[in-house]
Amino acid sequence: MKSVIKTLSEKLRSGQITSVELTEKYIEAIKRVNPVINAYVHETFEEARRDAEYADRLIKEGKGTPLTGIPFTLKDNIATDGELTTCCSKILEGFRPYYDATVWKKLKEQGAVLLGKTNMDEFAMGSTSETSVYGAPLNPRNTARVTGGSSGGVAAAVCADIAAYGLGSDTGGSIRQPASFCGIVGFKPTYGAVSRYGLIAYGSSLDQIGPMTHSVTDAALVYDAIKGEDCADQTSAPVHMGPTALNGDVRGIKIGVAKEFFDGINPQIKGAIDAAIEQYKNAGAEVVEVSIPALKLALPVYYIIACAEASSNLGRYDGIRYGYRAANYSSVDDMITKTRTEGFGREVKKRIMLGTYVLSSGYFDAYYKKACLIRKRVESQLAECFEKCDVLFAPTAPVTAFPLGYSGGNALETYLSDVCTVPVNIAGLPAIALPCGKDKDGLPIGMQIIGKKFDDERVLDIAYFAEKSKLCELEDVEGGVRL
């Protein structure tokens, strides 16, 4: 792992390259690589060129930050004023928001350069990015495999270095799982640490924006740039606003290992994580065994709560307030039904139907209420764990990247692959996914470091040990910028 942002930032500041030149290099690389991996769905090259000129001025005036002038990408569900934001869905075809998401506003002010919007599962519903109306992005490490999802386009773009970094969103693992499938770093901050204003809602009590990067250092730099309270997001919270200190000193820290996280996972993945833990131990960390009996329930609880919230959130797509509207209809009610039937894809319809079911009278008590109850149980069991340890180590996913097309015939199995990531969203915790090895097919294996609420900086610092000690170095994928 190496810090691409630091490298580029030094080159920009020392005048070895201008942001305008760097941006052209990225644009050229996107034109070359994107037709193969389908990471970008909307290019914003004109915006990027304007951003780059502004960045060069900031640098010249000595007002640059580590992110000034560096080209990046946003997932296609983060609002960009005047630029297409479609959630990779037909129902938002042609939709151009009229305001900027807070995260984009913050980055823009610092002179970040937006290259485009990246591919994702339709409305972030999926674990492979294959439900995108634009077709699936391909994993740059093996184009017969999926990128993971739902932030698969960001993961592919960063992995191939046709973006220096990106922002994804994570409702049940959508930053961490694709980061692991593509062998990059993905950080899901504590719920509330980063504003969600301008993130198109899926499961509002679970959704969180976070960085997807080449390294832990980069994740910390991007997190520092986007974090903080925002009056436009009622759930956002005050956090420490200084830079995150990365020392990677793990002496005396307590690593919790819960066996429930390792049930039924691929032995090669378990082996890689055990080996990583061993390295932390050699550097002075202590390992504590903990137990989270309710962990298995987190997955059905997640699907109930996320789908319930989605069925409500997606009620707004009625053909009146957003772009797409069915052409033929007999009444307003018929127009709404036809617009939704034509505009939503299969997986989205399935989740809306499930959400409608668990919220409907007669089933509300048995599903939604019970799920909320168990959610609290999962939360309190995780909180109890953190009385005994500082962080939890776990796999990111029980498998490595699926072959393309696999999830189509194995819907439930694909849902089950979220088992290690959803508990974190259920409890609103921070967690980072980082590469820790490869399986026998050469596919990256990811591990997760999970912290207690608002312990984001500590999670990043403990993850930084892996970067500093070169715990896992994956080779670069060719074709991208690679300066």
Place this chain on the structure above:
Amino acid sequence: MAISEKEIKTLARLARLEFSEEETKKFVPEFEEIINFADSINQQVEGDTASIREVTTRIATWDELREDEVKPSLPSEKITSNVHSDNGYFAVRRVVK
């Protein structure tokens, strides 16, 4: 748990979605699979949920109110730039005769 085609149709109507006969037939087993999975929580938690009143999932616990100030709003022509509109209003087919 078995789900009937009739139930699927009722749900679809509630969600303002339509499924053809063929789609409904295909959808039933898929939906049953996921409902049965969701149902696994019912095997784990004993019956009584009637006593639970608080079902909000709000995680935020900070409750500071901001000053109530008048600020500029989004211009209506910008908001309606994406939609079927008429003079800055959302336009739909006539509802009242």
